Amino acid sequence: MKIKVKLTVWVGLLFAMIVALSIISAVYINRLKSDTANILVSNYNSLEYSRKMLDALDKMHMDSLQGVKQFLHFINLERNNLTEKGENLYSDNILQQVSDIKTNELNIHKNIYGIMDVNMKAITKKSELAQRTANEATTIIIITGTLCFVIAFTLLFNLPSNIADPIKELTTSIQQIAAHNYEERVHFEQHNEFGILAKSFNAMAMKLEEYSSSSVSKLLIEKKRIETLIDKMQDPVLGIDQDYKILFANEKALQVTGLKRENIIGENVQKISMINDLLRTLVKDLFQGKENSNKIEPIKIFFEGKESYFEKETISIDIVPTGEKEIKNAGYFVLLRNITPFKELDLAKTNFIANVSHELKTPIASIKMGADLLLGDAHQNENDQILIKGINEDADRLLKITGELLNLTQAESGNIQIRKANYPLDEILEYAFDTVKVSARQKN
Numbered sequence: 001m002k003i004k005v006k007l008t009v010w011v012g013l014l015f016a017m018i019v020a021l022s023i024i025s026a027v028y029i030n031r032l033k034s035d036t037a038n039i040l041v042s043n044y045n046s047l048e049y050s051r052k053m054l055d056a057l058d059k060m061h062m063d064s065l066q067g068v069k070q071f072l073h074f075i076n077l078e079r080n081n082l083t084e085k086g087e088n089l090y091s092d093n094i095l096q097q098v099s100d101i102k103t104n105e106l107n108i109h110k111n112i113y114g115i116m117d118v119n120m121k122a123i124t125k126k127s128e129l130a131q132r133t134a135n136e137a138t139t140i141i142i143i144t145g146t147l148c149f150v151i152a153f154t155l156l157f158n159l160p161s162n163i164a165d166p167i168k169e170l171t172t173s174i175q176q177i178a179a180h181n182y183e184e185r186v187h188f189e190q191h192n193e194f195g196i197l198a199k200s201f202n203a204m205a206m207k208l209e210e211y212s213s214s215s216v217s218k219l220l221i222e223k224k225r226i227e228t229l230i231d232k233m234q235d236p237v238l239g240i241d242q243d244y245k246i247l248f249a250n251e252k253a254l255q256v257t258g259l260k261r262e263n264i265i266g267e268n269v270q271k272i273s274m275i276n277d278l279l280r281t282l283v284k285d286l287f288q289g290k291e292n293s294n295k296i297e298p299i300k301i302f303f304e305g306k307e308s309y310f311e312k313e314t315i316s317i318d319i320v321p322t323g324e325k326e327i328k329n330a331g332y333f334v335l336l337r338n339i340t341p342f343k344e345l346d347l348a349k350t351n352f353i354a355n356v357s358h359e360l361k362t363p364i365a366s367i368k369m370g371a372d373l374l375l376g377d378a379h380q381n382e383n384d385q386i387l388i389k390g391i392n393e394d395a396d397r398l399l400k401i402t403g404e405l406l407n408l409t410q411a412e413s414g415n416i417q418i419r420k421a422n423y424p425l426d427e428i429l430e431y432a433f434d435t436v437k438v439s440a441r442q443k444n
Helices: 003-059 064-079 087-100 105-178 193-232 251-257 269-273 277-287 340-375 382-413 425-442
Strands: 237-241 246-249 299-303 306-319 328-338
Touching: 003 064, 003 105, 064 087, 087 105, 105 193, 237 251, 237 277, 246 251, 251 277, 251 299, 251 328, 269 277, 277 306, 277 328, 306 340, 340 382, 382 425
Parallel strands: none
Antiparallel strands: 237 246, 237 328, 299 306, 306 328
């Protein structure tokens, strides 16, 4: 039976019993009222008339005319108030004997007492009837009230538990499902709304269990794929969660730091960094509030049998959890990019420029020396002097350029620091003009 039907039946039955109790009480109260009214009106009047007739008979001895008059008045009232069986016989006898009251006074007394006796018996009978009616009403009201009490008591103890217990069990099962215990089931044997709800809940839990099983296997496959991908990366990679525990470290990271996987996975990175200087250098930005991806100076590490250069990048993993609006930190990703090949190329370039500059400096110095000797010769004409002077100036410029190239290589290698200073613009322009002056003259 469905809960709605059950509630309707029980509450309707209780309502019907209360209505029936009210109707029965009203009927019996009216019956009691009617019986009591009959006792108090008809029979009381007959007794009163009989008493008045006895008083009238006694008064006849002192005032015969007045006594007879009163007697006739009350006997007529009694004749109009005949309600009991046998009462009319006594009143007829009195009327027959009223013509000679003095002679029949004894019989009249007997008949009056007969009327009083009939009414007293009627009062007694009606009192017993009223008592029986009251007892019947009490019994029926008690039975009906007991039934109402039983129904109310049954509803009080059964109805809350019939509704609350399934809801409580369903709530517990929902909490288990929320805790990812998809094997939880609800067992309701009733064929009501809760039974239908239990079937739907169990079907949902079964589908969730199937989906969870398939999702877990997919997640495990994806996890393995990502772990393999990270492990195969040629750059050291370190994963840290929001509680600063190490989640993963690929082979390159283990080789660079000299740590073992089983000793660091799941451990607090700050604790491990206390015994590993390189790891402390890599994660110090996390505890200084600088976990952004800004590049810093390359880190020199002895790796794979040689000095290697790495560029560190720390990436903060920020996500918005499902159902929330605020961004929360989910961990950090520390990446070391191996820039050793680029560093080696840069160093080779620097060395090449330095060597070229150094090698060019000697022949240029010889050219300048020859030009100086030619300028000192007095037998040169004016045009030759101008040409030799141009050669000398070009040699000076070449020496200056080679010197600047050497300075550049030293600046790149860090041996000297570049110092910025103001320089006259006219001197730069004059130097540029002198550089192309000879070529311009040759081309007219």
